[in-house]
Amino acid sequence: MFQGGYMGRLLRIDLSTRHYSIEEIESEEYRLFLGGRGLGALWYWREIGPEVRPLSPENKIGFFTGPMTGVPLVSTTKLQLTTKGPETGHYLCSNSSGNFGPRLREAGFDALVLEGVSERWTAIVVENDTVRFIDDESWQGTTPMCARDRLLDGLPGGKWATMSVGPAAESGVVFSSLFVDDGRAFGRGGGGAVLASRRIKALAVRGDGSVPLADAAKCKEITAAARDNLKTSRAKHRQLGTSQLVEIINELGCMPTRNFQTAWAPPERVEGVYAQTLHDQYYVRNYACYRCSVACGQMAEVNEGEFAGAQARPEYESIGLLGPSCGINKMDAVIAANQKCDDLGIDTITAGNLVALVMELFQRGLVSAEDNEGLEVHFGDGQALLYMLDFIAERRGLGDMIADGARGIIQARPEWERYILHSKGLTFPAYDPRGFHGMGLSYATSARGACHNVGGYTVSGELLKGKPDRYAVEGKGEYVKSLQDNRAYIDSLGLCTVVRGAYQFTTSPAPETLLAITGYDFAPHLMTIGERISTLERMIWVREGINRNQDALPPRMKEAIPDGPAAGHFISDEMLDTMLDEYYVSRGWDVTGKPMSETLEKLELTEVLGLG
Amino acid sequence: MIEVTVKFLAGSREDFGISDTTISMPQHAVLSDLGPYLHALGVDQEADDIIITLNSRGLRQWPSDRRFAPGDVIAVFPLISGG
Numbered sequence: 001m002f003q004g005g006y007m008g009r010l011l012r013i014d015l016s017t018r019h020y021s022i023e024e025i026e027s028e029e030y031r032l033f034l035g036g037r038g039l040g041a042l043w044y045w046r047e048i049g050p051e052v053r054p055l056s057p058e059n060k061i062g063f064f065t066g067p068m069t070g071v072p073l074v075s076t077t078k079l080q081l082t083t084k085g086p087e088t089g090h091y092l093c094s095n096s097s098g099n100f101g102p103r104l105r106e107a108g109f110d111a112l113v114l115e116g117v118s119e120r121w122t123a124i125v126v127e128n129d130t131v132r133f134i135d136d137e138s139w140q141g142t143t144p145m146c147a148r149d150r151l152l153d154g155l156p157g158g159k160w161a162t163m164s165v166g167p168a169a170e171s172g173v174v175f176s177s178l179f180v181d182d183g184r185a186f187g188r189g190g191g192g193a194v195l196a197s198r199r200i201k202a203l204a205v206r207g208d209g210s211v212p213l214a215d216a217a218k219c220k221e222i223t224a225a226a227r228d229n230l231k232t233s234r235a236k237h238r239q240l241g242t243s244q245l246v247e248i249i250n251e252l253g254c255m256p257t258r259n260f261q262t263a264w265a266p267p268e269r270v271e272g273v274y275a276q277t278l279h280d281q282y283y284v285r286n287y288a289c290y291r292c293s294v295a296c297g298q299m300a301e302v303n304e305g306e307f308a309g310a311q312a313r314p315e316y317e318s319i320g321l322l323g324p325s326c327g328i329n330k331m332d333a334v335i336a337a338n339q340k341c342d343d344l345g346i347d348t349i350t351a352g353n354l355v356a357l358v359m360e361l362f363q364r365g366l367v368s369a370e371d372n373e374g375l376e377v378h379f380g381d382g383q384a385l386l387y388m389l390d391f392i393a394e395r396r397g398l399g400d401m402i403a404d405g406a407r408g409i410i411q412a413r414p415e416w417e418r419y420i421l422h423s424k425g426l427t428f429p430a431y432d433p434r435g436f437h438g439m440g441l442s443y444a445t446s447a448r449g450a451c452h453n454v455g456g457y458t459v460s461g462e463l464l465k466g467k468p469d470r471y472a473v474e475g476k477g478e479y480v481k482s483l484q485d486n487r488a489y490i491d492s493l494g495l496c497t498v499v500r501g502a503y504q505f506t507t508s509p510a511p512e513t514l515l516a517i518t519g520y521d522f523a524p525h526l527m528t529i530g531e532r533i534s535t536l537e538r539m540i541w542v543r544e545g546i547n548r549n550q551d552a553l554p555p556r557m558k559e560a561i562p563d564g565p566a567a568g569h570f571i572s573d574e575m576l577d578t579m580l581d582e583y584y585v586s587r588g589w590d591v592t593g594k595p596m597s598e599t600l601e602k603l604e605l606t607e608v609l610g611l612g
Numbered sequence: 613m614i615e616v617t618v619k620f621l622a623g624s625r626e627d628f629g630i631s632d633t634t635i636s637m638p639q640h641a642v643l644s645d646l647g648p649y650l651h652a653l654g655v656d657q658e659a660d661d662i663i664i665t666l667n668s669r670g671l672r673q674w675p676s677d678r679r680f681a682p683g684d685v686i687a688v689f690p691l692i693s694g695g
Contacts (some may be wrong), residue, residue, distance in 0.1 A: 167629045235662065236690040244622035244692045251621055251687055252668050275622055296694070318695070460693050464663045466670015498694055565668030 003028045003214035003519030005067035008519035011109045013131055014059075015198050016116030020131045025110060031603060034323035034522065035066030037491035038533040039111060040082030043334050044091060045536060045609060047113075050544045052095065054086035054190070055172060055197040061114040063104065066494030067518055070102030070290075071211045073219060073503075074226045075496040077101065078292035079180070086174035087405045088425040088449045091540045092189040092514030095491055097289035098160035098180030100205060106159075118199040123151050124292060126205040139201045141167050143343040147202045156205060163203045166345020169196035171376050174405040175350035175427075179342070183297075183313055184289065187347045189426065189448055190405075214519030222513055227293050228503040233501060234388040237296040238286060240523065242316040243275040245354075246323070249316075252463060253565030254435035255427065256325040258363075258379050259356035260421050260556055263432035264564020272329035273319050284332055287313065294498060302332040306383070312338035320430025321352025325386055326359060333382025342385050344393040353420075354402045355388045357409075360419050361398075367438035372397035416553040424449035424546070434557055436463040436470035441480045441579040444551045447488075447537040453497070456483030473575045477582025482507055486532030492533065498595035531605040535587065539609065548593040551580055614639060614680050618653065621689035624662070628644050628654055628688070644676040646686075661691050 006025070013020045025039070033039050045063050052058045061083040064292035068076045079101030085092025104112060107128050114124075134154060139147050145474055147164040169176035176192035177185040186192070201287035213219050236244070249255045255263045273278065278300055288295035300309040312318075312335045320326065322337040341348045359379045361367040369376045373396055377384040391399030401412055406422040421428040426449025432434045433440035438458040446455030458480065462470045468479055486507050490497050493505065493514075503508035522529070541550075553571055560570045584591060588599030600606045625631050635649045643666070647657045650664070653661040657664060657671075664671050665687045666678075 233661070236692055237694075239626070240623045242692060242694045244690065248663075248692065249623045250690050251619075251689075252665070277626070457693065460691065464670065464691060466665070466673040469673050470669065 001520060002030065004212040005032055005071070005209065005214070005518035006342055007108050007110045007209075008082070009113040010113060010115045011111050011126065011131070012115070014116045015114060015200070017120040017577060018133060030038055030067070031520075032524075032529070032608060033533060034489060034492035035069070036064050036078065036080040036112065036494055037082070037095070037488060038529060039492070040064040040080050041092060041536045041540065042608070043111070043113070043532055044082050052292070054084045054194060056088060057117045059084050059194060059197075060100065060113060061191065061194050061198070062114075063100070063112045063602045065101045065105055065110050066492050069211075069494030070105040070507055071213060071219065071517055073223045073291070073513070075289065075292040075294065075499040076494055077292065077476070077496055078494045079104070079192045080491060081178065081186045083194045085194050085448070087188070087190040087407070088173075089407060089469060090424065090544050090546065092191065092448055093454065093531065093535060093537070094186040094189055094191055094448070095178045096178075096184050096186045097496060098184040099290050100161075100163055100180050100226055100303070101494060102290050103159065103161035103205045103207060105207075106209050106332065107205055107290060107528055108209050114195075114198060116198070121201055121202065122482070123147075123202040123504065124200060125155065128201070128207045128209070129392070136201075136503050140170060142201075143167070144345050145182060145343075148179070148182065151202045151204055158206045160204045160206045165192040165196050165201060166393075168344045168345065168346045168403075169193050171344055171393055171395055171403065173403040174195070174391060175347040176345050179345060182341070183287070188349060188451065191362055192345050200303060215516040217515035218512070220551050221515055222503070226499065229502040230294055230499060234294045234296070234498065237294055237498060239559075240275040240299040241278055241296050243278050243298065243314060243319055245316040246270065246319055247274045248464075249320070249431065250324070251565070252435065252565070253461065253561065254432045256320060256342065256421075256432055258327050259325055259353075259360040259419065260361065260428070260432055262563055263435055263561045263566055267505070269329055270324055271325040272333050273334055277331050278306060278314065289496065290494065292499070296498060300335050302335050305332055307332040307336035310336035310339045312336075312342060314338045317430045318348035318352070319348050322385065325352055325356045327379030328382055328383055328385065328514055329380070336382065337385050337389065340389045344389060346389070346393065349429055350390065350405065350427045354405070354409075357416070357419055358388060358398055358402065361416070364415070367398060375607055376533070377602065401444065410442050421554050421556060422450055423553060424550055426450045431459060432561070432570055433553070434561050434569050437571055437575065437579065438462045438468070438470075438476040438480055438558060440576060441476050441583060442483070443578070444553055444576060445480065445484070447534065447541070453487060454491070454563045455482070456480045456487060458483060473578045474582070476579045477584075478586045481583060483588045484534050485527050487530070488533040489526045489530035492529065528603070532605060535599060535603055536605060538589065538595055539600075539605070543595050548580065548591070551593055552576070564603050613638065614641065614682060614684075615682045616680055618686045618688065621687055622692070623690045624688050625689070640675065641680050643671065643678045643680070645673055648677075650686075655688055663689050663691050667683060
């Protein structure tokens with residue numbers, strides 16, 4: 001069926017026995033699920049049951065490439081992680097850029113599965129068809145970058161790619177990240193904690209192969225055209241990066257401010273973290289991921305003042321949640337906090353959210369320094385933010401509870417739920433959905449908890465372009481479904497979403513690229529594949545006991561935004577119900593949010609999932 | 613005449629070489645009259661890579677016959693996503 005695009009093999013490593021095996025992946029699975037996130041969801045359905053707990057020995061962690069991962073086109077960098085995540089306690093899909101996916105393919109594999117638990121702290125080295133372990137207990141407590149450097153020091157030369165975790169993962173912080181190479185990460189959901197619970201500190205991979213292509217000459221043509229397209233279409237991304245959104249989202253009244261107590265600040269109270277400030281005072285250089293001509297990443301460094309020496313690559317989400325949501329208007333403090341998160345190995349989004357929570361608890365007098373080893377943590381205090389991040393990783397003071405994430409905090413202190421911004425345990429990204437209601441539906445129905453990407457990126461449409469109307473609830477169900485399905489197939493390609501337009505991977509995808517890579521005309525089926533993946537992911541959640549009751553938004557969303565351009569707007573239970581009703585109908589799910597049997601049949605899922 | 617503020621945000625400031633300005637529009641000017649005034653500032657209202665809002669809402673969310681009023685603010689910024 002396929003003349004290229006797939007290696008057709010999965011590498012399975014049993015960490016308990018240190019045996020490994022190579023398994024064939026059937027063509028039919030590629031046809032139905034494409035790769036990446038789709039294959040990961042199918043694997044999860046088959047191998048991770050509802051009884052498995054995220055940090056227990058029975059959990060597994062899988063990495064899945066797509067047909068574009070590592071092929072010689074622009075930005076073919078993406079790798080998907082799939083596991084049961086500790087932040088939500090349920091299904092987690094997460095993607096990262098970097099070289100690990102491409103190198104895994106050069107080693108001859110489309111997927112890597114880790115199961116069992118190592119007896120000793122170790123690193124896994126995959127080189128072509130061989131697997132070996134490097135045990136070293138002294139790696140414990142090191143930063144992800146330090147672990148990477150030490151692992152590479154012990155390996156022969158070659159194009160190695162790495163993954164590594166930091167001390168927060170070793171402490172079981174449920175929002176600890178898994179770092180790829182020297183700066184990209186599987187940020188959300190706690191993939192780092194799952195890996196560390198298997199006593200894996202790092203992995204390295206390299207290989208001598210390459211991904212077969214159905215039409216190599218056509219791929220060259222497509223690459224040249226994509227580069228030309230991106231020179232103009234993504235010039236703004238290169239110029240100032242995603243941090244430009246800070247000013248824009250604040251101007252539109254949707255910027256999380258002081259733990260979402262409001263969604264806007266006067267420019268003089270937020271311009272310290274604008275893109276222009278980053279560029280003029282802290283910018284060092286752009287950086288690019290694997291085969292990327294956009295290079296949207298901005299390396300920043302603080303040269304003077306109390307945070308001198310700090311280095312990071314702040315993106316919009318990190319700036320929004322470590323900055324305005326913590327009441328911080330100083331880019332040097334944000335860069336330092338971003339670096340601290342990277343060194344500890346924690347997700348900047350959840351870290352920003354939950355430190356902002358602590359700040360609000362102090363503001364309201366609900367906690368005091370006595371509860372936190374003498375440390376007061378107030379909005380606007382950059383040093384306190386840094387100390388609090390350490391407290392989380394070391395499980396000290398309030399950090400011990402914060403390390404358990406939104407679900408853990410609510411379990412311990414249910415009365416604080418009104419101050420916690422999350423859906424299904426995953427904390428909010430840096431967009432306040434009270435200012436554009438489709439984002440509320442995205443957060444509530446996303447396949448991994450509150451997520452602006454997996455849930456459907458409504459920012460460009462309803463917020464920036466104004467179509468559909470940002471405050472409407474009618475029409476948002478079909479709109480969000482379409483964005484989610486589009487994203488689900490993009491996450492299964494192995495391609496960075498920033499460049500999707502250059503290949504026309506839209507809701508009406510163009511056929512050339514995948515035809516040239518695989519020899520199979522996927523294009524007419526891509527949106528159906530996306531819908532199939534979304535529905536399979538929903539079946540996973542349903543099997544784990546999740547239904548409409550958990551497709552919810554937190555209490556603060558029912559309160560009107562007090563000031564700014566979106567003042568007075570909120571999302572009531574009735575408004576969310578209207579959106580959910582429409583969304584479920586558009587998906588062919590019943591009123592409880594369970595996919596109906598005819599929907600499963602239409603999407604060819606009944607037999608694949610063993611439900612026939 | 614009605615004075616309308618035009619703000620250039622993020623990367624648009626460098627692109628257009630200006631951070632903010634005011635345009636004077638006739639008393640009964642409506643939204644569909646805006647194009648030439650923006651054009652005079654170098655802004656193509658139909659460009660794919662630019663977003664234009666009126667009072668923090670996309671232009672498409674306003675009726676084309678909506679009259680300008682004192683205090684109206686136009687914002688121009690690049691189409692950026694992600695993060």
